[in-house]
Amino acid sequence: MTIHPKSKQASTRADSLPEDYIKYYRENGFVKIPGIISKEEAARIGQRCREISDAAAEQKRSEGGTRKIFTQVVNNWTTDPVVKEAVLHPNITAIAKKLAGVALRLWHDHILVKPPHNHAPTEWHQDQPYWPHGNSSHPISCWLALVDVPADRGSMSFIAGAHHREDLPMQNLGDKRSLFSLAPDLEYEPKLTLPLRAGDCTFHHGRTPHMANDNATDEHRVALATIYIDDGTTYDGRHHIVTDPLKLKPGSRLEGDLFPLV
Numbered sequence: 001m002t003i004h005p006k007s008k009q010a011s012t013r014a015d016s017l018p019e020d021y022i023k024y025y026r027e028n029g030f031v032k033i034p035g036i037i038s039k040e041e042a043a044r045i046g047q048r049c050r051e052i053s054d055a056a057a058e059q060k061r062s063e064g065g066t067r068k069i070f071t072q073v074v075n076n077w078t079t080d081p082v083v084k085e086a087v088l089h090p091n092i093t094a095i096a097k098k099l100a101g102v103a104l105r106l107w108h109d110h111i112l113v114k115p116p117h118n119h120a121p122t123e124w125h126q127d128q129p130y131w132p133h134g135n136s137s138h139p140i141s142c143w144l145a146l147v148d149v150p151a152d153r154g155s156m157s158f159i160a161g162a163h164h165r166e167d168l169p170m171q172n173l174g175d176k177r178s179l180f181s182l183a184p185d186l187e188y189e190p191k192l193t194l195p196l197r198a199g200d201c202t203f204h205h206g207r208t209p210h211m212a213n214d215n216a217t218d219e220h221r222v223a224l225a226t227i228y229i230d231d232g233t234t235y236d237g238r239h240h241i242v243t244d245p246l247k248l249k250p251g252s253r254l255e256g257d258l259f260p261l262v
């Protein structure tokens, strides 16, 4: 693993994105971008994401269910203007395209909130096997911190250089041994934990194995993850919450209003 680029700047703009960030992302499959949005934007978007997440958690509780790892609410950009602002934020989408190096469409967003002292890490997994996609070589997720996320509040860790692994079946993000029982060699690869300030993000490739710590602090961990996919990605016919209502034919391209070019 090459040394992660270090910025002296508190904010990062797409038009002056240093080349070493792009090189690092392509070599390792992830990179941290300091200050991709402002602290003020993070506070405003974070408050809205908390409201949406709290309402979803309350609804789940009233139905007798709980989610220990995180409360997850999918595709908020279609219903909420504040989340939409973040998902289509020009600085975020421009940096995503520079890192991926191809034209991208939106796949979906999800708000991911870990409550205080949840005692449940998000275990090692790749994202791509969860998605019903064909023809997808450069999927990229932006994991945006909307509060400060030190290591003990549920920050993300990544395995360097493993984004070329296309051979693995779906891994269980609730099972500590799932990834390593399928790919024992990855247990011995270097891993990097990236704590973030509110307004920072990490980008990771859809096949980069990653995990997030449990939240051992008294504050909620509030993150908004948005996934962008290659223009030309097709639907492979498998079950997924985003595509199920659309009744797409296997082989059809993901395009149109729900999957806009960014």
Ligand SMILES: O=C(O)CCC(=O)C(=O)O
Pocket: 070, 112, 122, 127, 141, 143, 154, 210, 211, 212, 223, 225
């Ligand atoms: O936020 C988390 O706990 C995990 C996030 C994750 O796995 C992702 O964004 O792909």
